Amino acid sequence: MAKTLAPYLDLHTHHVRSLPETIQLRSCRLSEVSALPTHPSLYYSIGLHPWFAEELHEDSLPRLREALGVSHVLALGEAGLDKATQRTAFSDQIRLLRAQIQLSEELGLPLILHLVRAQDELLRLRKELHPDQPWLIHGFRGGIDQARQLLRAGLYLSFGRHFHPESLAAAHAEGRAFLETDDDATLSIQSVYQAASEVLHIAEGELRYQLYARACSLFASLPLYEQ
């Protein structure tokens, strides 16, 4: 009998596609949560993103807390820090990230992070707050030095279309890499797995198994895959 393969896991996407053998973690804003489709292979993360001033304020926190209580929500995010955006003040980003870190700890949900040019500030917050929940940087494009610094601090890194091979290899060796399509509607998660399996010299089926097992250890409500 042929062995069934573990599903592909798209750790962070903004597009829902109907794909066989794929589990998707769709990243949502608060304004999107009223109409979330449900499907057995579709999960959500919800957070206050540093790009959206209309949501990035204290008044959103009670609604966020409520939205995170729904089943099929696996993580808080994306939240984060972005020094390249003009849309919100950096001081507001820091304040609302702090609040979301507290919420992720309180609700026992991993935190998915958007991080642009603010690695030192993020690591400072981590040192100060000592979170128990895992932190995952999505769309990581940084080089090996940046990757090593984040890995040393215990973070997970998720990679999409553009990545530095050494950073992916370092994160995978630590058991802390994931793959994603983010907001790229033309990118398939299969092609990201293919690129990663070439870089890592691991057969794609084995990579599917490893990343899915890794995800199950972080997200308790994912269905277990039985080989």
Ligand SMILES: [Zn+2]
């Ligand atoms: Zn995103």
